[in-house]
Amino acid sequence: MIVTDDDLTQRAGFEAFVLGLPSVVVVRQWRDDSVAKVGGKIFTLLDADPGEIWLKVSEMAFELLTELDGIRPAPYFARAGWVAIAPDSPLTPEEIAAYIVEAHRLVASKLSRRLRTELGLDGSIAAAPHRP
Template sequence: MDTEDVAAFCLSLPGAREDYKWGGVRVFSIAETKMFAVMGLAGNDLAFKVGPDLFLGYVDRPGIRPAPYLARAYWITLAHPYAMGKDELCDLLTRSHQWVVSKLPKHRQVALKL
């Protein structure tokens, strides 16, 4: 997948929006402030949340490392070209989205659950 395919997939998830922050970072979020994926404006990297049970397994793989400043929250960073296939990447982005949705108040979750 190229960077625009990833961006289009992120925006296709329920309630997702895109903002540009911090001098050149594309932020994909829900409920205006809850990030589920972050991409460098140049498209050279992609960061998103994985589960605590998956974190160590992913950061041991080539091309994947803990995300700076967000690793304590189990975020990983992939360098472009991404070190995984389309299906696996889409699954992980969907999981990241759903973890963020699960932290929202119950009345906000209803329309955002997959």
């Protein structure tokens, strides 16, 4: 999928992209942000003003991304491994789209096996490692 700058930083493009992922629901929350959820859990959001995309990333990605200009720990969400990507960040639209897909996978993989099955995600999302 080819993604342009305006696609992801504008509400219509962002919502269309995330709704193309399995079992996603978009709601408007807080200051009218577009919030994407899978299984009731948030994996990304668009803060339409200033056009930042907030999303869940791996620990390694968090460390690497927050070193770049235009990417910062997401307010209120940083302790859970979230970043806020500004429109002027050095990431390409395709890279941002890939991080959104990965955020979906990270969050979906933490859902219970039962919920993943109900949502039809078991075949498309790797399960989280079992921790005793």
